[in-house]
Amino acid sequence: MxxxxxxxxxxxxxxxxxxxxxxxxxxxxxxxxxxxxxxxxxxxxxxxxxxxxxxxxxxxxxxxxxxxxxxxxxxxxxxxxxxxxxxxxxxxxxxxxxxxxxxxxxxxxxxxxxxxxxxxxxxxxxxxxxxxxxxxxxxxTPPLMVKVIADRMKREGIKSVGYIGFSDSWGDLVYNGAKAAEQNGGPAVLTNERYARTDTSVTAQALKVVAAKPEGFLDGGSATQAALPLLELRKLGFKGPFFGTPSLLNRDFVRIGGKAAEGTQVSAGPVVVTSQLPNDHFSxxxxxxxxxxxxxxxxxxxxxxxxxxxxxxxxxxxxxxxxxxxxxxxxxxxxxxxxxxxxxxxxxxxxxxAVYNFTPKSYYGVDERSLVVVKLVDGKWVYQP
Amino acid sequence: MNAQIAAILTLDGIASGAIYVLIAIGFVLIFAVTRIIFVPFGDITAFTALTLASLENKHLPGTVGMVAVLAAMATLMEIFSLWRKGTLGRVPRALLFYLILPLIPAGVVWLTAGTLLPTALRILLTVAVILPIPPLLNRIVYQPIADATVLLLLIVSVALHFAMSGLGLLFFGPEGVRTQGFVDYTAIIAGTPVSGQAILILGSAIFFSFLLYLFFSFTLTGKALHATALNRTGARLMGIRPQQACTIAFLLGALLAAISGILIAPVNTIFYDSGFLIGLKSFVGAIIGGMVSFPVTAIGSMLVGILESFAAFLSSPFKDVIVFSILIPVLLWRSYTLVHAEDEDEE
Incomplete structure (x- = not known):
């Protein structure tokens, strides 16, 4: 043979x-x-x-x-x-x-x-x-990015989240993704606050989130400026955990977010934490x-x-x-x-x-295996199995 | 909304309003003396913050290259125009004012790049590097068309803003910066936390507004500027050189922009293009003051800040819409109550 x-x-x-x-x-x-x-x-x-x-x-x-x-x-x-x-x-x-x-x-x-x-x-x-x-x-896809992190919130027993996102299509994508997850038993999204990348303050939006008393917070910003709501919420005494999407995986986000961003969990492609993955992981x-x-x-x-x-x-x-x-x-x-x-x-x-399976019915060919959850610990993203 | 939320919102609004006050006063000052609506004002503010952050991170700020290029251009233009007029004897003076003086702070920054200077020195250097930019821009862009209509000057300003924000991307890159806070102090007033930075911003706004008031009321240069603002031709007849008045107005404006830039740097992440929106909101404040009155401008800018803060709480996606739509009632009110300044336009 x-x-x-x-x-x-x-x-x-x-x-x-x-x-x-x-x-x-x-x-x-x-x-x-x-x-x-x-x-x-x-x-x-x-x-x-x-x-x-x-x-x-x-x-x-x-x-x-x-x-x-x-x-x-x-x-x-x-x-x-x-x-x-x-x-x-x-x-x-x-x-x-x-x-x-x-x-x-x-x-x-x-x-x-x-x-x-x-x-x-x-x-x-x-x-x-x-x-x-x-x-x-x-x-x-953005809905998948949000779904994976929403599943993680559910697993951690978080029943409600506040939301502040960009006032552009990215903010909409993340919010709609979170709303879709809510329909499927994910945490309830209590606020839909928006800010622009060039805004000088998000105090008002953050106050509204704090007033709604959510258990966690979902960040719909991207790159450096995604740190702004987190800084403001911590300043106003919000104690809940922060969640986000891969668009927070940015060196400047970590630098500017500093202590406030510590402990933030985001969904991410496994490639950013390759060395921490278990040996039997596909990637x-x-x-x-x-x-x-x-x-x-x-x-x-x-x-x-x-x-x-x-x-x-x-x-x-x-x-x-x-x-x-x-x-x-x-x-x-x-x-x-x-x-x-x-x-x-x-x-x-x-x-x-990811593990890719493409079909003529869609441009996209990834599934939930394409995202892992990582947490910001001491300024480094750490894999959370 | 309860009383405490309202208090926090008001404080937040006052802090951003104070920044708008500084910039709006600069707008009015430059407009009154030169008839130019200096749109790139906000960009200068953003560049100050970016320069300060570069110094803090021990990088060479892009503003150094910018000042060098602008100074070289201005000097060439000045020498060319002196040559056309046949007054080459004044070249050394032009070299001193357009080349050497602007390059001194830039040179110092260039030499000390890579070492972390004390905070006070860093701020001083940043201001010194930023200061020559608006007067140099004035020499390069506005002086050749000084007698043009207000509309033409405005269009040139808008074009200049786009050029500046493009240069900002080139010199500072697409990432935002935020500097360390100057004060790490929070006061509790009536159960509401007030950050030391907010107090610092408000204090600076009041202090510099007062300083300007003193300057205009008690110094000869200030009075000359005031005279130029009231009546250009009359001032000229009295022996006040309008070009010099323009340069001083731009220098003062630059100082205000630089101070607001320094104050805003630790409060928010500033990008190369952040300045435009800040400038635009200050402009609303300046409009409330009718582009003439300093006290009304200050009150108007404060109002814009507070309104913005409350609008963001009530409906954050429509925040900017709410802020800018107050322009409509303000313009209506101004056009009904004020006598048109048409005699000024006819000059």
Missing amino acids: RKLVFGASALAGLLLAGTAVQAQEITVGFVTSLSGPASSIGINYEKGMNAAYAYKADVGGVKIKLIKLDDGSDPSQATKNARKLVEQDKVDVMIGTSSAPGTNAMLTVANELKVPFIAVSPVSVPLPKEGHPWGISMVQ KKIGTAFHETFQKVNGGEADDGFSGYAFDGWVVFLEAAKTAMTKAKPGTPDFREALMEAIYSSKDVAGVH
């Missing part, structure tokens, strides 16, 4: 090698924002992609050629880049980009020109009416490999969640390319079709963030 398996795999290897001689290489186009306002995230994607390329740059002996472009945080430049990649460089797959509008723009191009597109940001383009969509998004092995390669290539720790999305996009692509290589030659429309089919047929692909 063993011999047979060996023989079969050797034969497969030979066959693959055979095709490899014919096909020159697979071309991947990667777009991110290295300049402009989205570059603070975009640079992380770039580093993640560098690590991914260093991790594995061939499929079954066929080399992968990576073309990287900067979109300057501009959606119209992202569109131009996508068209250039497809029409001039004849890429087999595109990966991008750091801003949601730019990503949507690229997805529209991908659907039109029928090129597989792996998004590393959220997308909100309607699914095409005919045929399957040509894109997938690697990220966890342990590949996550460790990712962190090691990242450090070697970029120097410094991968302490952001974003570089992991780029890496996972690469992993999903590698997995699908393996299958697609057996069906068609890279650089042809057939190969693109085969690659997209292979992405949909691959089951339980483990990445550093």
